């Protein structure tokens with residue numbers, strides 16, 4: 001409906017996404033060879049937090065439509081200097097809270113795997129953020145296109161790029177707090193880009209009782225802070241380790257097209273309840289190899305202090321040779337230093353010792369890289385065909401899958417349906433666990 005509306009030199013083409021905080025449009029830049037850009041519209045007046053996401057999206061759309069109509073579908077807006085936004089003080093931000101997202105995003109957007117912001121335009125009812133446009137998000141790519149099920153090297157590439165982006169955010173004291181496949185975008189060469197800093201914070205420690213984000217990806221301490229809190233001033237819960245938990249769930253999504261649980265809460269989620277009793281449950285509900293299980297147990301530590309750090313995690317991913325017990329991900333080559341450097345942005349302006357760090361731990365790992373194992377891209381793409389023994393089964397949608405379904409963060413109906421399918425698979429697995437457990441009792 002907003003197609004062909006104009007904001008300065010940009011023409012809106014279509015709505016690319018929506019969320020609880022904004023609408024994102026694909027647009028073309030009429031001053032720059034019609035280059036594609038994404039424009040996120042964020043309302044200045046925050047909507048009541050209790051409203052469901054769909055309702056918020058609807059309200060944002062209606063208000064924007066009205067705004068464009070009142071201006072003959074053409075807005076001429078002032079640009080806000082990015083440096084000014086970077087320098088806003090906490091006090092100033094309390095008056096314009098929606099600028100916090102932009103400020104934190106600007107702090108880290110020079111990383112190659114983080115969406116770049118080009119301009120910020122100030123309207124009367126909304127602020128418009130002009131960014132690079134990417135055609136697809138990781139959720140659609142994993143679930144809809146099943147793009148990763150046969151390509152372990154691609155999984156390594158995307159996951160390592162994501163780790164590198166998150167690691168950079170943490171080095172810049174930005175904690176994303178909403179890492180999920182819908183907030184990860186892909187370009188045509190399968191490079192990943194982190195977006196949506198709407199829930200990010202610079203606070204290194206978790207604030208009590210702030211349970212925000214998508215429940216599937218949230219660390220247990222974010223879901224039920226008090227129960228996980230050890231009453232000791234020195235033992236505050238680090239926000240960076242909450243992001244690492246989310247990385248673990250994304251690793252499961254990439255390798256198994258599944259979510260292990262709806263919510264990492266011991267009382268409210270049966271699978272997680274079983275997992276707390278015995279981590280081996282993961283091997284029963286997911287087709288994961290022992291080596292992936294080993295990595296996941298290092299990530300999915302309930303005590304955030306015990307979780308693996310990102311660089312060690314990257315090292316594990318570089319070296320892992322088996323993601324799943326069968327199928328095309330049953331064998332994955334280690335990454336050579338050259339491929340690692342090709343995939344993972346080593347930007348010297350960002351962090352000069354980064355390469356050294358990874359490479360050092362990479363070569364001193366007990367699974368030390370062997371020159372003869374050198375992965376050759378062409379050879380592997382031929383080999384993968386012979387490695388395919390079965391593809392992931394797809395389960396048709398069944399209304400039973402709605403039973404436990406409680407997600408208010410989906411972007412559109414298609415994604416809702418896909419998520420239901422993913423969770424139906426998960427539910428089937430859960431019944432297997434129950435059967436297994438009753439068999440052992």
Ligand SMILES: Nc1ncnc2c1ncn2[C@@H]1O[C@H](COP(=O)(O)OP(=O)(O)OP(=O)(O)O)[C@@H](O)[C@H]1O
Pocket residue numbers: 016017018019020021022023024038040053115131132133134135136137182183185195196197198409411
């Ligand atoms: N730069 C971009 N290029 C293409 N699509 C994008 C871009 N940025 C965001 N999107 C799409 O728009 C969706 C919503 O964007 P975003 O997550 O920033 O909004 P939000 O209102 O903060 O969402 P949420 O409710 O998840 O916090 C994303 O999931 C993604 O699919």
